[in-house]
Amino acid sequence: MDFINKQLLFYGVDQAYVHYLSVTIMITSILLLCVIANFITKKIVIRLITHIVNNNKYKWDNILLERKVFHRLSHIVPAIIIYYFASTFPAYQQAIEKFSIAYIIIIMLVVVNSLLNAIQDIYQSFEVSKARPIKGYIQVAKIIIFILGSILVIANLLGESPIILLSGFGALSAVLMLVFKDSILGLVAGVQLSTNDMVRVGDWIEMPKYGANGDVIDISLNTVKIQNFDKTITTIPSYALISDSFINWRGMQASGGRRIKRSLYIDATSINFCTQNEIEKFKTIHYISDYIESREQEINEYNWKNNFDRSNSVNGRALTNIGVFRAYIHHYLYNHSDIRNDMTLLVRQLEPSESGVPLEIYAFTNTVEWGRYESIQSDIFDHLFAVAPEFGIRLFQKPTGNDLKSIALPITINEDNVEKE
Structure with missing residues (x-):
């Protein structure tokens, strides 16, 4: 700033306008430097990273690129530049530094959010993700990180230590328990579902209470989504799978029958009882011909041994x-x-x-x-x-x-004949 003031005075600028003009030049220079730095980061560094990612054998880094983890990380560079030049404006230095740090924290939260999404996508590319889904854990991690990040931003803007704000966090625990009741229940249910291997993505489950009968397509912190066989989607609270009973047809599918x-x-x-003619007829049936012969011989031997009088079909054994x-x-x-x-x-x-x-x-x-x-x-x-x-x-x-009609028809005819007579 002093250098700009001296240069303006050297070129004969009026003393009354030197301060305002130097501030304007400084702000413009800082903004221009931020634009250049952001341009270099996105057009050169990000392109270089993209080239490296697209030309290696690994797949997980492609997911980081798709989730724009590196792109969002590049937004920190302008904030660092503004923070570095905050001392140029002593009257506003503290405010500029606070807002710069707050912006950096927010950008870091966005980057971590994208990174967690990328981790989930990478994990889902493995077969184990169907048996052990981690979406619920990812969502819990996001909640914790965003709460801590919000505390850091507020503490930074107020100029207080985050520990002071965290000390008052206990007083809000009851309220938070009420607000995040479903999330807490969902987290506990998710742990139990995963630990006991009760349900996986792709399982066919049936839960009549909720009108669900189809394939599990998503397991999150709070809900389990089921695509029914009529292509409708039923959403069930995760904890309902613990508190209520449901049918999982995975065992049937795994057995192959x-x-x-x-x-x-x-x-x-x-x-x-079968007559002798019927028995002879049954002997000509392919599937039971041997069965009929063996059973007939067994029954005849039993009746002869016990001296049953077969003139009455009630006596002895018969088919x-x-x-x-x-x-x-x-x-x-x-x-x-x-x-x-x-x-x-x-x-x-x-x-x-x-x-x-x-x-x-x-x-x-x-x-x-x-x-x-x-x-x-x-x-x-x-x-x-x-x-x-x-x-x-x-x-x-x-x-x-038709059965009743066939019975009623002769009765009607007889009644007509009686009336005629």
């Missing part, structure tokens, strides 16, 4: 059409190319009800893909519905309007 658990309802009035049908279903599924034999395979009879006798099929397909699974299940039951009458089995079905 998806369960079929469905019943055929048999009309109880169609169940009977039933529902038993033969059950055996057929089991052998049919066992030989089905889309059913896994190394997993549970059952055909069992459940407790009869007003809807008939349930014959439940419990098996696993060799695929977990939804469309293929439904196709396999439908093909199996299409076949069983069609083949049931071959065993003398009627499937239960509640009366429909």
Whole structure:
């Protein structure tokens, strides 16, 4: 400043205008220097860094570049220049230094925010990120850093020690606990979900309470986002996955087999002992021909050994059409190319009800893909519905309007005849 004053006086500038003119020149010079420094930083240094990043074998530094960590770091240079020249203006030196430091702290917070985002992106490029997501921890780190940064900015502007402000932070803890209640609950839930490996990105989970049934697409500090099968998005609080129950289908997907658990309802009035003609007919069925022969021999030996009078079908043991049908279903599924034999395979009879006798099929397909699974299940039951009458089995079905109409029609005709007579 003294040098500029002397030069202005040397060139004959009026003493009354020297001070104002020198201040203007100094401010203009500082601003010009900031612009030049920012230009050099962005156009030369950043370009050089970009060139180095794009021409090496590492991928993580490309993410730092995409998140503009280096670009935002370049904004500190003008603030450092202004801080350095603050002593040029003694009357405003303290204020300039405070605002320069505050600006530098804010820029550093922005840089750290971008750096944390880059760390999250780098981590998500690894397979372990699906099993151990860190998004919640990143968000907690951001909250802590921004709180500390805000305290530093305020302390700098007030000219007080940050420790004094932190000492009063305890008084606000109750308020902060209330304000950040969901975040704190989410943090605890996130730790439990991650530690116990309860849910991962990509898992198919079902939570009827929240209308969620689909794939997990994001796990954050406060929420878990689920894309339902109708492409809608359901957002669930993270702590709800700890406090409430949910179904995770990951085990099914990992096993490679998806369960079929469905019943055929048999009309109880169609169940009977098999006649000899029916037994001979069943022997011609490919899947159960050996079964029928072995069972028939076993039953005949048992009845002969115990001297049962078979003139009455109640005496001794005999084959039933529902038993033969059950055996057929089991052998049919066992030989089905889309059913896994190394997993549970059952055909069992459940407790009869007003809807008939349930014959439940419990098996696993060799695929977990939804469309293929439904196709396999439908093909199996299409076949069983069609083949049931071959065993003398009627499937239960509640009366429909056509059934009642067919019963009422003869009655109406008879009533008309009576009236005519």
